[in-house]
Amino acid sequence: MNDVYPARSKQVAARMLGGEMMIMSPTDASLFNLNDVGSAIWNAADGRTSLDEIVVRLCDEFEVTPEAARHDAETFVEELAAHGILNLSEQPIVPAASGLQEIK
């Protein structure tokens, strides 16, 4: 996998509970429970941080080799992207301007 920029979908519902991230899919309301490593990837997935940078952070934070971290991170982001929970881009994702129009 080439380096990608994962970004959390704005359509999901998510909350930390007891150190683990709970995420509800927007498409089918299915629920995902991320462990501490998955939660760390999720929290770093801001669309501006590349997967390479995230892997470096994982190696700093958890006792894991770069190869294992890279493999797990790639598998993880691909799986979440398949569920519409993460968006993957080959370029940094610039956040859209917030604020929706008022209905007249």
Added chain:
Amino acid sequence: MSALMEEMNRRALALGVPLGAQLDVTYRCNERCVHCYLDHDDHGEMTTAEMLNVLDQLADAGTLFLTLSGGEVLMRMDFFRILEYARELSFCVKIKTNAFMIGEAEADRMRDLGVNSVQVSIYSHRPEVHDAITLLPRSLERSINGIRFMQQRGLKVIIANVLMRQNFGDYEGVRALADSLGVESTIDPTVTPKMDGDREILGLGIGHQELFEVMRNPGLVGNVDEFCAPPGETTDAMLDEVPCSASHTYCYISPYGDVYPCVQFPLPTGNVRKQKFIDIWRYSPEMNEVRSIRPRELPVCGTCSHVGTCTRCPGLAYMEGNMRGPSSQDCEKSFARTGIPSANMHLKAARANLVQIRVDMPQSVLVN
């Protein structure tokens, strides 16, 4: 409920996290439903900034499932600002509305903001019945239009139907309407007393015969024999379990900032205009009083054969006078379901008999 959802609830309970909350953004409403428990006058609703602050505090406390309700939510001009902010904070948002004011633009925004589901109150498939309950002309037509707009945009819509004497004959019609619209439907046989304690509207609720019929409708309850089976032996686990989510993993906040254990449990525990939400949630004596309730120590219900299967609502019991007492409406449901009177019903019958004995005493006894 999925295994993961159960696990999440267990974890929230163990950690003392308010996983779910209902925030009523207003009590104002364009309808005047005959059975409504609210006072629709505005007594000083929270401002937009106060509402957003409450959302911040709920997110910090760990709330994931947020219900935005009223009143009619769209009576607030800033409703979409509140909704938008709730979604920015990644809440899973459910909206309760009468859908009267939902046009294509509103439905678009709800879809774009990733609303999880929208619950719409529909009381009959016939305008003359529905509109006579809402007291708003053309309300059924407008609500159905709103449902269509949302359904067409892929929003999950659930029709909620409160069963009353006035609309009891129409619940199959409402289900057929939901099917034709491609949405889900639920029924609720519970009319809630007004928040000020007035119980007069309970007279609008269905009677025993109607409840009996509902409990035996396989289209509603599934396997009737299983659903209506008499209660089994009471176990220690039943007597020690948490009765419901109120104050444990769920709470309710009014448009005025008052925090309650549940929308159906008007026990004031604090106000977010005066205290931090998390302090109310964790340290309010009233919240902790509700948390302490276990079936084992309930003076009447703890001895009832239905204790393990009853839907006893501590909020309804509170409104009846004692949060540790029985909820007569739930006794009626257990009785209609199984044909076995509850301990509370036996007690009431015994008391009635005592009175009867005194009345029937010979005149000579009464005189002496």
